[in-house]
Amino acid sequence: MWSCKLSTGTVYAADKEPRTEHRVLVLVAFEIDALCACKILQYLFQCDHVLYTIVPVTGKQDLERAFVEHSEGVQVCLLMKEDDLENIPEFRDVFLEDESDEDDLDNDSDDPETGQKKRRFDEAALIKRMEKRKWEENRKKILFEYTEFSGYGLSSSLLLYDMAWKMSKDTNDLLWLAIIGVTEQYINQHVERDKYMESIAELQPHVSRLNHRPDDEESSISIDCLKVMFDNELRLTMYRHWSLFESLCHSEYTTCKFKIWTMKGRKRLHEFLADMGLPLVQCKQKFTSMDVSYKESVKDLFKKFQDKYSINEQDLFLPSFHAQYGYKNRYCATDVIYASEAVLQDVEKEYSDSDNFLHTLDLLNRSKTECMEKGIEMAKIQLSALVKQVQSFLDANLVISAGPFLYAFVQEGTPDVKFFAKPINLARLARFTLEAYCCVSRNKKVKTLPFVLGAHHNSDMGTMLVIGIPPVLDKSLKNCFGKAFEQAAATTNSRTLHDFFDSHIIELKSEDRSKFFDALISLLQ
Known part of the structure; x- marks a missing residue:
């Protein structure tokens, strides 16, 4: 059984090379780039008469559940550009290569006189224990730096189109899907303009070749x-x-x-x-x-x-x-x-x-x-509905400065609030609101402030969605809110669900909103 996840990166899990008698499991995130990549992959499978099953996954729990159901005896392989590997920590810096060393450090012996456990304190054990403690401290630092900011890699649809071209199976329809995926990343501010222009430059020769x-x-x-x-x-x-x-x-x-x-x-x-x-x-x-x-x-x-x-x-x-x-x-x-x-x-x-x-x-x-x-x-x-909500925020002065960031809430009962219970629309509303507020505010500092937006999500569960986005002037598009949300929730015991693939979007119990935001303000001061 093969499986592959298509979102900002493409992941395959396979026990052997795919052949016609094997069925492939394709796990696809709810993003247009991912769906375009899925369509390209479908075409390639159909060309080679490969059996496949597509499973949409809305978040990490869905992904884990689907993978576990089909994970017996499979390996994990990554299909990605080498450039995307630049900031990934070394394996030996994050995982212990030999777990037996840890057991040796905790090995005790019996005292013949008292019958109680007597810990061995030989010099080699002490050195190993000190090295282990130093390694753990370094690991925490590395993982914090790695997860402190979130961002996006190369378009999955462009990656799979490139593969189709190298297999001499590319078509105009596949090229159009890659164009849609690349453009989606840019207009949703997943990548900066320079990266988008690089992708466009990569696609242009294919457009000329297939349409001349x-x-x-x-x-x-x-x-x-x-x-x-x-x-x-x-x-x-x-x-x-x-x-x-x-x-x-x-x-x-x-x-x-x-x-x-x-x-x-x-x-x-x-x-x-x-x-x-x-x-x-x-x-x-x-x-x-x-x-x-x-x-x-x-x-x-x-x-x-x-x-x-x-x-x-x-x-x-x-x-x-x-x-x-x-x-x-x-x-x-x-x-x-x-x-x-x-x-x-x-x-x-x-x-x-x-x-x-x-x-x-x-x-x-x-x-x-x-x-x-x-x-x-x-x-x-x-x-x-989005433009009306932005106007409502501005007319009622609902965008508030908390010091280190700006924030606003879409209240329950607001007309069309149902649209903003979806992550893509909520993200679009956040970007639109921040841009509009920066245009009307006389305070130039607001362009340097990030923005946090909350909206009613589930009445039965009593939850809301919360999203954080970087400032207008930050062109790197790196987002620090994923880690900040985790820490704010941990320090206040706020009930949160960090299930979305975008770590800067979380689900929060509405009752915990006040203490969660107080902690977030203190954290980002």
Whole structure:
């Protein structure tokens, strides 16, 4: 039996080389990059007629449970780039190579006169005991430094696409999945821009290779054939499937830049559109229904007026790719990400997490266009709820400075609170709120402060989700809250569950909120 976990890294466990008579167990995390990697792996298995079973895992307990059920007689192997091994501690610094040494140190003998145990204190034993104590102290230090910050490695989907290419089994569809996975890491701030650009540079030759066709072949290719093209994409959320105005009002950068939650901000946005010569009537109708001349000139107009409105081109444009298949189906990578994450986090009670997982796999199949359209509509609803919640935080002054960090809570009973009981949406709300608060605050120090956000999670269990994110000015994206949450919970005996793969997201008993946050404030002073 093989097994593999796909999240920020890919893990295989195998007793021997996979062959057609062996079944492979694939454990997949609830992340779009992981699902894209899973789809690539499915294709490779199907090419070689390998039997496989896919098990979605929401957290560490699910992963451990599934692994234990299938762990008899298997080894663990890692499929990853060598660069990701740089900061991993040496095995001998963390694990004892010979456990018998520890038994020898505790070996006692009987005193012939008293019949009581007499401990041996020979010189060799003392030296060994001192070395063991020194090793344990060093081990604690190494493990603390290793777990102090959390981050992300290379995209799993890119790693598996690279493997498919080296096996001469890569296709345009697999390439598109890798693009989606890489882009998801960036827009969710899992990797910094430089790493994202490195991945894009790695993908570009494959896009050219698989999509370059001589002119005489173009006419003979089916219209439904997938075409992937490089594009300097506007970072306006799903604007091709929304109105330009609504997209501007629901995209993090433009919403915060114009402060659209205020009357003055709305007025300035109207002025911006008027300066560009885009009538409001045109901007408020669906993008596909706009006059062709306006649609074709949107990007150029944004570039032309970006300096006047102090718009950062790097924040407004994203080097990326889009896919075209059929006459109507054109999606950029971010469109697919928002739609698929909305389906993955569907809050309808008739669907379980496993149902949402399978629905998202369907959405990533480009032939299921009806799933994509449904996902886009769901994403619009979730984004609208998110922007309303950000405005509520700001209007009611609910973002509080605790000294070493900022914090806020989504109260139980708040409209649409159900959306923020999901980790991906909660993380997106945290980033959006912090960016918006930094835009309105007159205190420049807030850009150097991290942010902690809590939201109601489970009524029956009386729990809430808590997430911590780094400051706006911290471009390294390293997160220290995983370790901080552990220590705050330990010192106060707060009832917490550290089950998510992201250590900076935890489940906390609502009753323990006050003492937990008091400890967190003291810890981070």
